[in-house]
Amino acid sequence: AWKNSVLADQWLASRRGKNPAQGEQSYSRAQAREIIQQLKSNRREFICGKNGIQITTEHDISDGRIRFPLPSNEEKIFPISIKNTSNESVTFVQYKCLRRMGIFSFHDECSVSASKTLLLSPGAVYDIEVRALTAFYGYFPVTLVFEFMKGNGETGDGFLIVRFISAVSNSKLAEDLAPTSKYVPYQRDLLKEVERIEVDGIPPIGSSSYELEREVPLGYFPPPLHLKDSISSGMFSKDKMKKNPTSQSNLLTSIIDFNRYNEKFHLLLHLEEKQMEIDIRKYDQKKQKMERHPRDKHLLILEVPGVAENRPSVLKGDHLFVSLSEESEAPEKVSYKGYVHGVELEKVRLGFSH
Structure with missing residues (x-):
């Protein structure tokens, strides 16, 4: 006899009852596809700092990647710092995910968006709070795109900076079996x-x-x-x-x-x-x-x-x-x-x- 089994969808389950923050709205499929194509052709251009804007966190590894451990059922909170190191003002237009991942939420004090931009003066630092929580084990990636414009935004001269955020939630057994030596790629x-x-x-x-x-x-x-x-x-x-x-x-x-x-x-x-x-x-x-x-x-x-x-x-x-x-x-x-x-x-x- 056939037996019906209900399988939990981890991604949908973690999204139920959650309203995305204002800055967390994701791109449309067409917009996301265009950015992905640009990333494939010139990844280095999108991950490096531009026009004095530097984006850093305490979990940076390399090549624009941000990775952190996420114990099951324990919320992780940390800031993404955006600093204007140039001598000119830069307008922070908005930040969006290429595709939303339910375990993540993003919050900032001014609720920056395309309709509510923020002018970053020389030397200014602005933080975006990242929150992550999951009840499941696995690897959870999300691509975050930051949009800026030179000056006060009237010139229309914009640029993007991308960060690849990933949370890793391992069981105790996986941590015990983890390698003790660093992985070295083929040389x-x-x-x-x-x-x-x-x-x-x-x-x-x-x-x-x-x-x-x-x-x-x-x-x-x-x-x-x-x-x-x-x-x-x-x-x-x-x-x-x-x-x-x-x-x-x-x-x-x-x-x-x-x-x-x-x-x-x-x-x-x-x-x-x-x-x-x-x-x-x-x-x-x-x-x-x-x-x-x-x-x-x-x-x-x-x-x-x-x-x-x-x-x-x-x-x-x-x-x-x-x-x-x-x-x-x-x-x-x-x-x-x-x-x-x-x-x-x-x-x-x-x-x-x-």
Whole structure:
């Protein structure tokens, strides 16, 4: 038998019984669509301050974004400050949301609107109060557009400044499982080959016993030099492999053949090795300080945030390369090889050359 279930609409539920403040009226669909298109074509132009007008909050992060935590059923109140840092007056015309989000409400002392503008004298600061309240968990974004005109508004020379406000309401479990290290986006400079002069460090006592016994000696098979150029030129991308197939790309896409399987696996292993070189560099850290071990003065301690989350396992006997921050761009950078003598939660003990 069918059973009817009523699902709560969080957005509509949070809007019931709420009247938007005067400055909270949103744009029409056509107006919002036009502003969104302008944002897509030149986002930087809309988020930066203009004509001496600066918009700030205590929750600013970057690129015009304002983000703050919002515990469930706890109202959050904070001001958005608009300051005229220029030597001329600027007219504050109005502020509107591209699309209303029910958990937010905005209030200001003068109820600024298109029919009730406010003249901001040089040095003047005007606050807009933001209130946010929700009974649900989730991510709640709203785009707020501020409209201004130069002078007293009679010139008709107007400009916009946009802020992207978002509230994040997490459960206790989500907070407990949150990452402890900062997210670092992909960096193209990881593809740049590192040339360095290595200075060997001090391995832990008995580290030689960690090596596995070799029943069959393995030779050294470095990736061919031309493979790096092929990767850099995008030879193995889908588009290049379709438009300009080469012997290597054909080998990569071909089915496994008894007569050429060794060539294919050679190529796959070499590609994997080059990928590992890039992947391991995702965990590079810059401008880090190391402390001397309190008991063993020959060792240095390095903090490695997130070592238990997404980093490769660091074991006793492994090694890291460290260089001086001021020599990071030097053509012949000296890298000091530090052997891991122990791992303590998010810290590693390293042994370097004297």
